[in-house]
Amino acid sequence: MSVHDDLTSVQRCLDDLVRSVGRLEQQLGADGLEMRRVRTDADHLRESVALLREAAPDLVEPIRPDLVTIPDTPYDNSLWTDSDDEGLGARDRHAP
Template identity: 75%
Template sequence: MSVHDELTSVQRSLDELLRSVGRLEKQLGTGGLEMRRVRNDANHLRESLALLRDTAAAPAARRTDLVPISDTPYDTSLWTDSDDEGLGARDRHAP
């Protein structure tokens, strides 16, 4: 399945969940803490899915800041004047 198909499937399932929560609210009432939490969680899922749909709709525009990095080793002469991280300079001892 494509991402669009998967998102559509999740949307259908979420719509059914929201309908079920609505039916539960009619039977149990909306005043209880547990029911409010379930309603809030379902609403958060709806908002999160909407954000995910927006993100999935434009994947190329989302990651234009990536820069390819070569797998070839760096020239070690670039690091002759630097300290080893966390170890201090080569010619000095730790206190």
């Protein structure tokens, strides 16, 4: 996996965590010290992943495939002398 794929996976997991923490807050209330600590920790994780995403382009250069130029000139017809016309069969044979 690339760094970008790993960061995307971490972001998805973090989004799931934040949603779960929100549901817990609704069930348990947001007033308790423990719930506030969990919410703060989740927020810190979110900020840290955002910082990693910003730094990721500097960590790894994206791998770009080599470009292949295709000429606009027609192909040499002698390349196709030994092939059959697709779907039509060979010139010297009949369809059944």
